[in-house]
Amino acid sequence: MLNRRQFFFVAGSTAAFSRIPRVFGAAPKYDLLIRGGHVIDPARKINATEDVAIANGKIAAVQANIAGDAAETIDARGKLVVPGLIDIHTHAGRMPEGPKLILGDGVTGFIDAGSQGADRINEVVNVVKNAPQPGRILINIGRAGILPEGDTMDINRADVGVARQAIMRNRDIIAGVKARLSRDVAGMNDYEVLRRAQEVATSFNLPVMIHMGQTISPLSKLFPLLKRGDVVTHMFAPPPNSIIDDNSRILPEVLAARRRGVWFDVGNGQTGHMRWDTIDSIMKTGFWPDTFSTDWNSNSRTTGVIDLPNCMSKLLGLGMPVPAAIAAATVNAARTFEVFRDRGTLNVGAPADVAVLELRDGNFEFLDNYGNKRAGNQRFFPSGTVLGGKRIARA
Numbered sequence: 001m002l003n004r005r006q007f008f009f010v011a012g013s014t015a016a017f018s019r020i021p022r023v024f025g026a027a028p029k030y031d032l033l034i035r036g037g038h039v040i041d042p043a044r045k046i047n048a049t050e051d052v053a054i055a056n057g058k059i060a061a062v063q064a065n066i067a068g069d070a071a072e073t074i075d076a077r078g079k080l081v082v083p084g085l086i087d088i089h090t091h092a093g094r095m096p097e098g099p100k101l102i103l104g105d106g107v108t109g110f111i112d113a114g115s116q117g118a119d120r121i122n123e124v125v126n127v128v129k130n131a132p133q134p135g136r137i138l139i140n141i142g143r144a145g146i147l148p149e150g151d152t153m154d155i156n157r158a159d160v161g162v163a164r165q166a167i168m169r170n171r172d173i174i175a176g177v178k179a180r181l182s183r184d185v186a187g188m189n190d191y192e193v194l195r196r197a198q199e200v201a202t203s204f205n206l207p208v209m210i211h212m213g214q215t216i217s218p219l220s221k222l223f224p225l226l227k228r229g230d231v232v233t234h235m236f237a238p239p240p241n242s243i244i245d246d247n248s249r250i251l252p253e254v255l256a257a258r259r260r261g262v263w264f265d266v267g268n269g270q271t272g273h274m275r276w277d278t279i280d281s282i283m284k285t286g287f288w289p290d291t292f293s294t295d296w297n298s299n300s301r302t303t304g305v306i307d308l309p310n311c312m313s314k315l316l317g318l319g320m321p322v323p324a325a326i327a328a329a330t331v332n333a334a335r336t337f338e339v340f341r342d343r344g345t346l347n348v349g350a351p352a353d354v355a356v357l358e359l360r361d362g363n364f365e366f367l368d369n370y371g372n373k374r375a376g377n378q379r380f381f382p383s384g385t386v387l388g389g390k391r392i393a394r395a
């Protein structure tokens, strides 16, 4: 069913696209015009039917009924037109085609979050440097990267010296440090692993992203190590050591972290990171995520992840309004890493990165990481991507 639908959207968006032949050599005013879509740009509080005009790779105008011809037109009637999506926790750098695959989902900016450590960082650097869209890397503090036996179960793998050298060699592409702290990754070393990750990151003025959930140390011990600009991913992870206590209250150390500017990210993933009952309790407190992210891998299409728009749909049934869900994957995500500074918005002059989404009504099933299904009646589907003013064919 899903495949048929996705096929339909691909076919539909192709049919809606038209190229106007150039007559008499007059240059059209715009390179691309996205007509008649419902524009949601949370950065500027736009939520209305408008056209988006693009020239020279930048947003040239956003308003109703834009006059002037364009070399290409996308008919976006009945669809959402939003800033290009930014996914701050993926593993797209693990395979050469990763970035291109997520680009088709509307993801025009991404972070590879800790796929590799210092020993093999060049592999990810090469993929991310060759990606069509802007991407950056968080270096895993474990020098051997993600290991089945646990990245830093042997604390010697959290090697400050080699991590610093790897960053110095790749200052342009490494944007932070990833510390995976679960008991099956760091074991008893969680606190020391985070301390060393901060030692590396602070010497370059970079953020740390922690992978929380099922740690041995309580969050009340770990969170005081987080500084402004750091990111907590897997914020919906169920106990032990969830961000809520047994009485469904957000821990004081978690509230304090948000107050001092630590970001809270979903990190959908596949195992141990989200369970509906924990999500319900956290959402009820009003402690909502700053950002959505997929924790994307090559098998995400066939797991509960599917794509970033699907992950963004999961909280619509829990009271999150559509513009807030869009904000979490655009303007909020753009604030977390410097590379996305001028993105996440359709402001005039911004790079022309645009996601065309379809918000469908129907009966949809959403998965947590424990095989539990949740019914929903709205879901975002990717329908088209524009990167730097160029329309991208869906992979």
Ligand SMILES: [Zn+2]
Binding pocket: 089, 090, 091, 113, 295
């Ligand atoms: Zn991950």
